[in-house]
Amino acid sequence: MATFDCNWCGKCCQSFGEFIRIERQVSGRDYFCRYGITDELFPVHVQPEFADEIEEEFEESDGGKIPSDHKGCTFMRRSKEGHGFACAIYPTRPTICREFLCYRMLIHHPESGEVRGKIIGINELRTHDELLQKIWNEKIAHLPHPFASQHDAVMHSHGPGAQEAHGHESHIHAHVKGVGHTDDHEWVANVITILASHGYKGDPVE
Known part of the structure; x- marks a missing residue:
């Protein structure tokens, strides 16, 4: 961790x-x-x-x-x-x-140990690594998550600029509404497995 x-x-x-x-x-x-x-x-x-x-x-x-x-x-x-x-x-x-933690997983290059990205909430990746972004978009972004079933209970915005802010904002309001991440171990494990299969190391944050 x-x-x-x-x-x-x-x-x-x-x-x-x-x-x-x-x-x-x-x-x-x-x-x-x-x-x-x-x-x-x-x-x-x-x-x-x-x-x-x-x-x-x-x-x-x-x-x-x-x-x-x-x-x-x-x-x-x-x-x-x-x-x-x-x-x-x-x-x-x-x-x-x-x-509150504003990011919940660091993604490392397995050999250099360099941080290549951060997962914000459940739906946003911050990275300058084009390959990692492609893996996220194609393999991870659409994974089912327990939080999605409580989407309507969480305040969020789809207005201008929401695509950039939505991961951060939904994560904030998840904590406000009591929608924690204690039940998403399977999602975290799946993300780590996918990242590992492409040569990256997912490191959940405590």
């Missing part, structure tokens, strides 16, 4: 993070928040380097509403180290954030 490696792109925070709302402040760095879709209520403790700006925004906001110029989660902040985004409540982030 590969270990998930976050690159702090902030896409997940911009997507389902917009449903996280501060309900009340307990202290200078402590808040109670609610996740709007699952209705989960959870306490958070803000990291010291972000405490002042979040407290100031909360005091100026309308009941914890995210400022219009702040896209996504109110706790998503520019990294103080100058690379990507950081989570101001990372140690106390809610369940939805702890369980």
Whole structure:
């Protein structure tokens, strides 16, 4: 199993993070928040380097509403180290954030070990390898998957740009709706077998 490696792109925070709302402040760095879709209520403790700006925004906001110029989660902040985004409540982030992985399988070249692609959700491959893309399109993309039977229960879009975003978005909403991947071991095994038959190694992410 590969270990998930976050690159702090902030896409997940911009997507389902917009449903996280501060309900009340307990202290200078402590808040109670609610996740709007699952209705989960959870306490958070803000990291010291972000405490002042979040407290100031909360005091100026309308009941914890995210400022219009702040896209996504109110706790998503520019990294103080100058690379990507950081989570101001990372140690106390809610369940939805702890369980989310934005890609679920790495695909390696068996000899060099080089990562040649990433599987996002169940229906998207990110790769620059033309042969791997061809294998995906012809052999894997149409494999039956348990998630497909619950397609209607998951919010998603077929509008402009949906083809690019659909894998990422459907994976986010699968977690939001509780449609996990615990029942898709057969699908994962089939993908790994197909990849191996063409000289690639599929490495599921934990």
